[in-house]
Amino acid sequence: MIVLGQTSTRTQILNMLKFQGxxxxxxxxxxxxxxxxxxxxHLHTLERDGLIQSTLVRQSKGRxxxxxxxTSAAEELFPKNYHTLTLELLDDICxxxxxEVVDELFRRREERLTNTYARQFDGKNLEDRVKELAELQNSKGYMVEWDKLGEGxxxxxxxxxxxxxxxxxYNQACRCELGFFRNVLEGARxxxxxxxxxxxxxxxxYIEAERKEA
Incomplete structure (x- = not known):
């Protein structure tokens, strides 16, 4: 992984492209x-890692x-400060x-997440849904590990x-995540x-399949 604080040639190339286009x-x-x-x-390695891309451009003279x-993946290596803007906006709204308005925003986020991803979970058994949820969260950077403790x-x-x-x-964000989990793992506690x-x-x-009464 490229660390932007280092002075390797590849890092210098990334910084150069960031500043100069x-x-x-x-x-x-x-x-x-x-x-x-x-x-x-160096460019071959960076291109292989998905950090740069090339475009063939016609010149007024010559070839x-x-x-x-x-690439967008490389842009993510540079410092971001999204959370500060988000917190300032939430503070102002509050x-x-x-x-109550902040609560409603997070409730709508939970609903939006559920509607966006529900189809990925449809028709799957609980274990496959747990696996699907882990893959989804990992794609968002949550670094998930899951394990089966026993049947269900x-x-x-x-x-x-x-x-x-x-x-x-804003603990509403945590309640939103928990609500989303419960929605897509419907039928489980x-x-x-x-x-x-x-x-x-x-x-x-902890996820457990709801026991059906005999």
């Missing part, structure tokens, strides 16, 4: 003080040239319109919380005895 191999070689062949080797730019019983642990800064101040926003080491869920 699309560049040709010759431009990068000149600025880095290395050969074009050396630059191409078309490949210009390199960052102050001007009241806590599972643990589901999230080692990272991408919305931690928001959840620490879902409890969360440990939550990062409430001082837990991780977010831990």
């Amino acid at each position: 699309r560049l040709a191999v010759s431009d990068m070689a000149k600025q880095l003080g290395i050969t074009e062949m050396a630059v191409r080797r 078309p040239a490949n210009l390199y730019s960052l 102050e001007t319109d009241g806590k 019983r599972y643990t589901f642990v999230e080692y990272n919380c991408p919305i931690a800064q928001v959840a620490n101040r 879902v409890e969360r005895p440990e939550c990062k926003a409430k001082g837990g080491a991780n977010c831990v869920y």
Whole structure:
């Protein structure tokens, strides 16, 4: 993984593309003080890792040239401050319109998440739905591990919380996540005895199939 605080040649290339936009191999070689062949080797690795992309651009003179730019995956390596904006907006809404409006926003988020992903869970048994939920949360950066404890019983642990800064101040975010889990795991009892926003080491869920009366 590229760490932007380091001064490796590949990191310098990423920073260069971030500051200057699309560049040709010759431009990068000149600025880095290395050969074009050396630059191409680094570009090959970065392209393989999905961090840069090339576009063939026609020149007014000479042959078309490949210009390199960052991909959206590379953009995510640079510092972001989304949570500050989110918290400021929520604070303003809470102050001007009241806590009830914030509650409603998170309720609508839970509903939107359920409507967006419900089809992925339709027709699956509980274990397959737990697996599907783990894959979904992992794609969002939650770093999930789940385990089967016995027939119809599972643990589901999230080692990272991408919305931690928001959840620490607005616990409605945690209730929204729990509600979403219960919606897509319909027919199961879902409890969360440990939550990062409430001082837990991780977010831990217990999932158990509801027992049908004989």
